Amino acid sequence: MTSQQRPQSTPANGQAPRLRRSARTELWAVSTKDFLRLLRAALLGAGAELAALALMATAAWLLLRAAERPPLAALTLAIVAVRTLALLRGGLRYAERLAGHEVVLRWLGALRGRVYQALLPGSRYSGGDLVTRLVSDVDALQDAVLRWLLPVGVAAVVGLVAVGTTAVTSTPAALALAAGLVVAGGLLPWLVVRATGQAARESAPKRAELAERAVELVTGHRELVAAGAFGENRARAAGVVDDLARRERATSAKTALLTAAGVLVQLLTTIAVALLAHASVPWTAALALAAMTAFEVVLPLIGAARRVPEIRASAARVRAVLSEPARPEGTRTPREGHFRLRNAGLRYPGRAPALHAVDLDLPPGKRVGVLGSSGAGKTSLLNLLLGSETPTEGQVTLDGHPLAEYADLSRVISGAEADAHVFHTTVRENLLLAKPDASDEELKEACETAGFDLDLDRDTGPDGEALSGGQRQRLVLARAVLAAPEVLVLDEPVEGLDPAHGDAVLARVLAKAKGTVVLVTHRPEHLDGFDEVLTLEDGRVRPASAAGRRPGPP
Numbered sequence: 001m002t003s004q005q006r007p008q009s010t011p012a013n014g015q016a017p018r019l020r021r022s023a024r025t026e027l028w029a030v031s032t033k034d035f036l037r038l039l040r041a042a043l044l045g046a047g048a049e050l051a052a053l054a055l056m057a058t059a060a061w062l063l064l065r066a067a068e069r070p071p072l073a074a075l076t077l078a079i080v081a082v083r084t085l086a087l088l089r090g091g092l093r094y095a096e097r098l099a100g101h102e103v104v105l106r107w108l109g110a111l112r113g114r115v116y117q118a119l120l121p122g123s124r125y126s127g128g129d130l131v132t133r134l135v136s137d138v139d140a141l142q143d144a145v146l147r148w149l150l151p152v153g154v155a156a157v158v159g160l161v162a163v164g165t166t167a168v169t170s171t172p173a174a175l176a177l178a179a180g181l182v183v184a185g186g187l188l189p190w191l192v193v194r195a196t197g198q199a200a201r202e203s204a205p206k207r208a209e210l211a212e213r214a215v216e217l218v219t220g221h222r223e224l225v226a227a228g229a230f231g232e233n234r235a236r237a238a239g240v241v242d243d244l245a246r247r248e249r250a251t252s253a254k255t256a257l258l259t260a261a262g263v264l265v266q267l268l269t270t271i272a273v274a275l276l277a278h279a280s281v282p283w284t285a286a287l288a289l290a291a292m293t294a295f296e297v298v299l300p301l302i303g304a305a306r307r308v309p310e311i312r313a314s315a316a317r318v319r320a321v322l323s324e325p326a327r328p329e330g331t332r333t334p335r336e337g338h339f340r341l342r343n344a345g346l347r348y349p350g351r352a353p354a355l356h357a358v359d360l361d362l363p364p365g366k367r368v369g370v371l372g373s374s375g376a377g378k379t380s381l382l383n384l385l386l387g388s389e390t391p392t393e394g395q396v397t398l399d400g401h402p403l404a405e406y407a408d409l410s411r412v413i414s415g416a417e418a419d420a421h422v423f424h425t426t427v428r429e430n431l432l433l434a435k436p437d438a439s440d441e442e443l444k445e446a447c448e449t450a451g452f453d454l455d456l457d458r459d460t461g462p463d464g465e466a467l468s469g470g471q472r473q474r475l476v477l478a479r480a481v482l483a484a485p486e487v488l489v490l491d492e493p494v495e496g497l498d499p500a501h502g503d504a505v506l507a508r509v510l511a512k513a514k515g516t517v518v519l520v521t522h523r524p525e526h527l528d529g530f531d532e533v534l535t536l537e538d539g540r541v542r543p544a545s546a547a548g549r550r551p552g553p554p
């Protein structure tokens with residue numbers, strides 16, 4: 001991927017709009033080289049089809065001319081032509097497939113990389129969405145080029161040559177052929193696009209409902225069975241399937257009729273060319289068969305048109321991902337420093353503010369506790385500090401610079417987050433993420449601090465499912481202890497553990513923490529000795545929270 005295809009960073013030097021504009025103009029990143037390769041594939045395809053068409057015409061001419069018993073010398077050229085054209089047709093078809101797939105696979109490889117890069121930051125898409133956008137939508141674009149764009153180009157070239165050649169012998173026959181090809185290659189595919197597009201729009205809500213019901217039946221299977229509601233829910237999903245199948249059959253019937261109409265147009269046009277040619281019998285046969293063969297290139301467009309609405313939707317989704325402004329990547333190197341929230345707020349799209357006008361001073365070594373009822377905004381506050389959310393009002397800074405200006409902020413601030421991921425591997429590998437060069441002794445020490453007592457070789461299962469909730473929580477905590485960042489952030493780290501054990505674990509973790517600590521908890525007794533306690537209420541800091549003070553930062 002080149003830096004032109006995707007802006008690497010958007011520093012605060014006024015270049016951002018220029019980069020974004022350039023990214024927009026190069027949205028699909030089809031280079032002149034790609035375009036020329038595509039043209040080469042189209043020309044090879046057209047060459048193959050024209051060879052097939054000439055082969056058919058020459059063979060027809062040869063058969064009928066041979067019936068007139070001319071001297072063999074009069075047929076020699078045609079015999080050689082038939083053999084040559086047969087070889088040429090096969091060779092050119094192979095070359096066209098090679099050239100077409102080469103350009104498409106090269107282009108899609110690069111495009112897939114760009115979509116991947118655009119999807120990663122921000123995590124605005126769920127897992128299913130990611131897979132759809134990255135795999136199905138990009139694959140649909142492959143079909144757009146190979147099954148639609150290239151065949152349309154080939155059909156246009158073949159059609160023009162066939163009409164031009166017929167016009168040399170008979171203008172009326174050429175006009176009949178042109179009209180037939182326009183109907184079969186233009187009008188009928190357009191009607192198919194319209195019919196399938198309308199059907200897709202009408203069935204979209206039903207498809208969405210089916211996806212939702214299917215996910216609910218699978219993920220909520222146990223609960224539905226326990227409540228005796230599984231049968232009813234399955235019947236409702238089956239009803240949606242039947243409805244969709246009925247609509248699909250109706251659309252298929254329409255497109256089948258339009259495909260049959262294409263074959264009828266081919267037949268009528270071939271007859272018209274034969275009647276209007278006014279040439280010798282061998283020439284008339286040659287022109288009629290050439291006309292019939294020209295339709296063989298055009299008729300598949302009617303079937304291919306069925307996928308056009310789907311391809312359009314995929315292209316729109318990929319375009320939406322690629323045209324989203326790139327999240328600026330910071331360049332400053334973070335060091336232990338002074339974090340500060342100034343009038344900071346956070347509003348998730350379409351929601352009331354999760355945080356509003358929050359001030360917090362976090363010099364090195366300070367310990368801050370955050371209290372508040374569920375939904376008060378505690379995790380949102382941590383996300384602002386960690387730089388994983390950008391404030392929608394006010395500022396969050398480290399040594400006076402917005403966090404977005406820093407690269408790899410996790411080198412100074414990290415910890416045990418509420419939704420921390422446990423990877424499907426061993427306990428050891430999960431821990432080594434925090435400190436790749438840690439010895440087994442260090443790993444065991446961190447586990448001991450966090451009260452985690454499973455073997456280092458123990459498999460954690462997908463999403464850590466092979467561990468209990470409490471074990472997962474303590475593994476994440478051990479990882480945070482091992483990382484030993486300058487600023488340790490803990491989001492309700494012992495919430496699932498029994499209180500006595502949890503308190504002991506937390507006390508050990510806090511005793512190990514070497515610098516700043518921000519601890520979110522529901523239990524004020526966890527915050528004894530903290531320098532400041534913020535109590536959040538509906539996203540705002542409740543004034544003058546009581547908190548004990550410990551002797552002061554080291």
Ligand SMILES: Nc1ncnc2c1ncn2[C@@H]1O[C@H](COP(=O)(O)OP(=O)(O)OP(=O)(O)O)[C@@H](O)[C@H]1O
Nearest residue numbers: 348349351354372373374375376377378379380381
């Ligand atoms: N990704 C999100 N999208 C939309 N709204 C969100 C998102 N994350 C949190 N919220 C909303 O923001 C508000 C604050 O949520 P937050 O997770 O910060 O609360 P909390 O105090 O940590 O709660 P808890 O103690 O239950 O973990 C809530 O109303 C929540 O519904």
